[in-house]
Amino acid sequence: MNSQPSPRTQVRRLPDRGRYDEETIHGILDAAFLCHVSFVVDGQPFTIPTLFGRKRNCLYLHGSSASRTMRELQKGIPACVVVTLVDGLVLARSAFHHSINYRSVVAFGTARLVEDPEAKMAALETVSENVIPGRWAEVRAPAPVELKATAVIEFTIEEASAKVRNGPPKDDEEDYALPVWAGVLPLRTVTGEPRDDGRVVDGVAMPASVERYQKR
Amino acid sequence: MNSQPSPRTQVRRLPDRGRYDEETIHGILDAAFLCHVSFVVDGQPFTIPTLFGRKRNCLYLHGSSASRTMRELQKGIPACVVVTLVDGLVLARSAFHHSINYRSVVAFGTARLVEDPEAKMAALETVSENVIPGRWAEVRAPAPVELKATAVIEFTIEEASAKVRNGPPKDDEEDYALPVWAGVLPLRTVTGEPRDDGRVVDGVAMPASVERYQKR
Numbered sequence: 314m315n316s317q318p319s320p321r322t323q324v325r326r327l328p329d330r331g332r333y334d335e336e337t338i339h340g341i342l343d344a345a346f347l348c349h350v351s352f353v354v355d356g357q358p359f360t361i362p363t364l365f366g367r368k369r370n371c372l373y374l375h376g377s378s379a380s381r382t383m384r385e386l387q388k389g390i391p392a393c394v395v396v397t398l399v400d401g402l403v404l405a406r407s408a409f410h411h412s413i414n415y416r417s418v419v420a421f422g423t424a425r426l427v428e429d430p431e432a433k434m435a436a437l438e439t440v441s442e443n444v445i446p447g448r449w450a451e452v453r454a455p456a457p458v459e460l461k462a463t464a465v466i467e468f469t470i471e472e473a474s475a476k477v478r479n480g481p482p483k484d485d486e487e488d489y490a491l492p493v494w495a496g497v498l499p500l501r502t503v504t505g506e507p508r509d510d511g512r513v514v515d516g517v518a519m520p521a522s523v524e525r526y527q528k529r
Numbered sequence: 530m531n532s533q534p535s536p537r538t539q540v541r542r543l544p545d546r547g548r549y550d551e552e553t554i555h556g557i558l559d560a561a562f563l564c565h566v567s568f569v570v571d572g573q574p575f576t577i578p579t580l581f582g583r584k585r586n587c588l589y590l591h592g593s594s595a596s597r598t599m600r601e602l603q604k605g606i607p608a609c610v611v612v613t614l615v616d617g618l619v620l621a622r623s624a625f626h627h628s629i630n631y632r633s634v635v636a637f638g639t640a641r642l643v644e645d646p647e648a649k650m651a652a653l654e655t656v657s658e659n660v661i662p663g664r665w666a667e668v669r670a671p672a673p674v675e676l677k678a679t680a681v682i683e684f685t686i687e688e689a690s691a692k693v694r695n696g697p698p699k700d701d702e703e704d705y706a707l708p709v710w711a712g713v714l715p716l717r718t719v720t721g722e723p724r725d726d727g728r729v730v731d732g733v734a735m736p737a738s739v740e741r742y743q744k745r
Contacts, residue, residue, distance in 0.1 A: 505715030510697035
């Protein structure tokens, strides 16, 4: 992965928010489990939200073997994967300086189909472990017929840029005299109470994966 | 907006999750303030996270007049806007039946630049009110020079589909005998404690917009 911006990845607006180093980019990717993947068919952009997991410089996505997204991506056409985490509302004294605190990554690359069953299984574990660590080992592994019905895509990041905004609003100097409250309203994702599906076998307790997830 | 699916919008995988009625689509859009907008330049898809607001069948986006996204979108090229809300992790007894509960909208259309200053101002208010209702009236309105530096895009939804998954996991019948906990781990976004920026004029209290936001 190139750590210098290209014309495709350079953050042009507010360039001080742009980051191109692998540590920042991987850190943002690893803090998320949902991405938006985009591809083009006949000049029309299609964007689909989907789960993912990262290993080294590759993102793994999965879906039904019959899905349009999976069938298009595996052609190796140019794709774009975006991950966005919202950290808060930035409330300034002027409408103009309102913003949000966020961390985002825009990654460009091409995808290929993972066909080897062992590699597919490993990639699915990578996705699962990224969504809820420890769950993979608790559940029934994919059967051969399930593996066949699942398409796994390996998206290699050729170029990426991160954008990060944090901290308080920045107002115009003369606006600080205005009698307007300004600051940040933090936003974060939390878990609610786990709800079993009413058919859990007697004596089976809530698993470690769920307990750990709640505590993080 | 057409309420029948087209080849472009039809939900093909798990078609029972697809919805095409305006009430569902607008409901999901109105529950979010962040979207991902995609466009194509020279065959390469670009996807950018951005704030938005809805009025009737139009989505309003804004950005710097100099931004590539704003400059490309105003050409009226095909665009795709996606909104995704994650409601929980769906934890099944088999890896295969794991999923997430979510609400998403994929909308197709074209964008145009809003140029009339009054219409621009109204569109910016629509975005602001969608992010944090009531804030617009509390702050200094955009000055002419700020309005000029801001590009406002009106994206008319030509076609859209919603996808919704909720409820417990659905396992294969024989898997219900497995000693594996299964259910849903709800996820939701909450506010943290508002932090003023340390320069609020003495005697200015936390505004109604922030207090209301925290309570919702």
